[in-house]
């Protein structure tokens with residue numbers, strides 16, 4: 001197989017293109033459907049929109065983290081694995097985009113900021129790979145799985161479709177966690193875990209507002 005040699009500028013352009021596509025491209029979303037919409041009252045629809053908007057932001061962040069770590073790791077096998085998982089996060093993003101559109105909702109205007117900050121964190125994890133290996137990503141996937149369980153409880157009982165989407169996503173996130181554990185991850189310090197938890201709470205709050 002031919003190995004492409006990219007210059008730093010090529011890499012930078014590729015990363016920017018991916019980020020823009022991730023944040024703004026609604027890619028492959030079928031035209032608005034009326035599935036399950038009819039069953040939801042205005043209030044229920046609003047509640048579902050809030051849940052899906054936050055999960056949409058989570059999928060943006062996941063891709064920032066994976067791309068950042070992949071760009072900075074020297075381990076080529078790990079790099080490919082990170083890109084594979086990132087592709088699945090992109091599928092999750094499409095599901096969240098689709099559901100948001102069906103609910104007449106919109107994504108957060110802060111998403112570029114969340115992508116960028118996640119990318120920086122992922123890059124730090126990539127640079128510190130000898131200490132943390134994949135510990136940072138393992139912890140992220142663990143917190144995401146917990147968050148998804150909470151999200152499913154917050155959905156109106158009528159909103160079967162959003163629940164189905166989140167169940168599918170949750171299964172994948174659990175698998176991601178197992179995958180990074182298998183590749184080898186070190187536990188990150190508790191102070192970082194707590195910091196991640198607090199910052200995700202702040203991000204969720206801001207995302208629900210803006």
Ligand SMILES: [Fe+2]
Nearest residue numbers: 059062089092
């Ligand atoms: Fe995901």
Ligand SMILES: [Fe+2]
Nearest residue numbers: 141172173176
């Ligand atoms: Fe994941």
